[in-house]
Amino acid sequence: MQKVLKQSLKDIFSKDVLVFVLQVGFVSLILASLFIWYFWEGLSSFIVSYLSWIPWEWLQTSGAYVITLALAYMIFISTVSLFTSLWSEKLLIKIAKKHYPDIPVIGTASLHTSIFLTLKATIVFLALFMLSIPFLFIPVLGQIVMLYLWSILIKEPTMYDVHSLFIAKDKKKFLRKKSTFLSMLASLFNYIPIANIFAPVFAQILFLHHILMYQSKA
Numbered sequence: 001m002q003k004v005l006k007q008s009l010k011d012i013f014s015k016d017v018l019v020f021v022l023q024v025g026f027v028s029l030i031l032a033s034l035f036i037w038y039f040w041e042g043l044s045s046f047i048v049s050y051l052s053w054i055p056w057e058w059l060q061t062s063g064a065y066v067i068t069l070a071l072a073y074m075i076f077i078s079t080v081s082l083f084t085s086l087w088s089e090k091l092l093i094k095i096a097k098k099h100y101p102d103i104p105v106i107g108t109a110s111l112h113t114s115i116f117l118t119l120k121a122t123i124v125f126l127a128l129f130m131l132s133i134p135f136l137f138i139p140v141l142g143q144i145v146m147l148y149l150w151s152i153l154i155k156e157p158t159m160y161d162v163h164s165l166f167i168a169k170d171k172k173k174f175l176r177k178k179s180t181f182l183s184m185l186a187s188l189f190n191y192i193p194i195a196n197i198f199a200p201v202f203a204q205i206l207f208l209h210h211i212l213m214y215q216s217k218a
Contacts, residue, residue, distance in 0.1 A: 001178075004209045005185070011095055011205050012198060020091050025197035028079040035079075036072045044068050067133060074129055077196055078122040078153060084200035085118045085157045086111070091201070092165060092208055100212045109164035118157045125153040150190050151183035154203045158183065162207045166215075182206045 011017060036043070047068050093105055128149055136142040159179055186203035190196045 004206060004213060007209050008202065008205045012202050016091060016094060017201060021197050021201055024080055024083045024087065028076060028083055032076040032079040036075060043071060074126060077190055080197050081154055081200045082118045085114050085161055088161060088201060088204055092204060095205065096166065096208060096212060103166065103212055103215055105165055107164050109161050113160065117160050121153050121156050125149055147184050147187055150187035151180055154186060154200050155179055155183040158203045158207050161204060162211060167211060182210060
């Protein structure tokens, strides 16, 4: 695992990855900003209604504003995850050929499946985020819960993207090994503004090295 993390950190700061991340981040920022701008009032009203159980009106108002901002941030992160999943295939193949030239590419990801899995993960993530809001204000526990929720957003799409390119169907169980831990590790980037655009691709690189290092030794 130490080797996987070390190599992944080297790759994440390579020129190819940086260019890819900046492109994804730029497109995601524009689209997420347009979506949030258009639906801001609706999101705010929904959050206010959701927090109606709080007895203090001032806390409802201030809390609604903070949570709406947090939800907007989650929408941006979800958009980054979607475009990373859709556009990363060539990047992953290039990284794999650089480090593991003897391991062949055995397939490709289905566009429809990638979109479906990413949207599914996004819906589950946003739904659990709304349900978990009361826990997010608890020190330490809130951070752990949020980290786990972020891992849900990127785990299944990442598993599919890597599996489709390099892993035979009978090896799928191995791919799932440590998947939650790797996803949570990559999700640490989400705690840092701007750096959050690295989280999905870092997860993919972590999974790639985790799997292909094992295969190269087999």
